[in-house]
Amino acid sequence: SGTGSEVTMVAVVSDTEKNVKMAFASNYLMPHAAILDPRMTQTLPPHLTAMTAMDAMTHAVEAYTCMAANPISDAYATAAIKKVSNSLFSVLDNTTDAHGRLELAQASTMAGIAFSNSMVGLVHSLGHALGAVAHLPHGLCMNLFLPYVLEYNKEVNGDKIAELLLPLAGPDIYAQTPAHLRADKAISTILTMRDRLYSLTKLPRTLSETGKVTEAQLDEVAEKALNDGSIIYNPKEASLEDLKSILKKAW
Numbered sequence: 001s002g003t004g005s006e007v008t009m010v011a012v013v014s015d016t017e018k019n020v021k022m023a024f025a026s027n028y029l030m031p032h033a034a035i036l037d038p039r040m041t042q043t044l045p046p047h048l049t050a051m052t053a054m055d056a057m058t059h060a061v062e063a064y065t066c067m068a069a070n071p072i073s074d075a076y077a078t079a080a081i082k083k084v085s086n087s088l089f090s091v092l093d094n095t096t097d098a099h100g101r102l103e104l105a106q107a108s109t110m111a112g113i114a115f116s117n118s119m120v121g122l123v124h125s126l127g128h129a130l131g132a133v134a135h136l137p138h139g140l141c142m143n144l145f146l147p148y149v150l151e152y153n154k155e156v157n158g159d160k161i162a163e164l165l166l167p168l169a170g171p172d173i174y175a176q177t178p179a180h181l182r183a184d185k186a187i188s189t190i191l192t193m194r195d196r197l198y199s200l201t202k203l204p205r206t207l208s209e210t211g212k213v214t215e216a217q218l219d220e221v222a223e224k225a226l227n228d229g230s231i232i233y234n235p236k237e238a239s240l241e242d243l244k245s246i247l248k249k250a251w
């Protein structure tokens, strides 16, 4: 429950010789129907459950906050974020929770529908680049970059990030948080979620915590991210230097 591939118009092909991940989009990749059966993920280990859920979460957050967002993608994205927020920790607590597993599968599918009707952004640009250079799983890469990219984008689309506090944290916290603090609270909710995932599943939160990336590789990651297709939909323009400074924060 993560990629949403069962419903998206996107495929990623890894070129292992040139160390690049290339994304392709085509209507011919869309299925006529997708069947979600929670029995398929009942034995998925906790750290894979966590990283795939964070891929779905990132699809929804980026679909909602990127430049191609629209009312249809917004509706699917917010519903998907709510499902991940409500069910991920109960599934990690009880891995055979069939209802929670179905919620995560639905979240993944709905997030896939969201970004197929919208797009993704800089988290995916950096994630594709890091995955290609350091051979880390995609969902882990999403978990590493999501809060830092939101932090970077905030000055341009803080109003949209603020709206995500409702599906992320629920109506009580949304109502208790003054409007001008909601974007920061949404980002800190994601940071707290990552801390909980780290303590439950050891899912790394930073590049250094992965133990598989060297600081010498970061320039290559930044250069590859700059050439990734999803960067053009990011709400805030990013130069090579901007990407390097996000990578430094994520270190």
Ligand SMILES: [Fe+2]
Residues within 6 Å of the ligand: 003, 055, 058, 059, 124, 138, 142
């Ligand atoms: Fe993804």
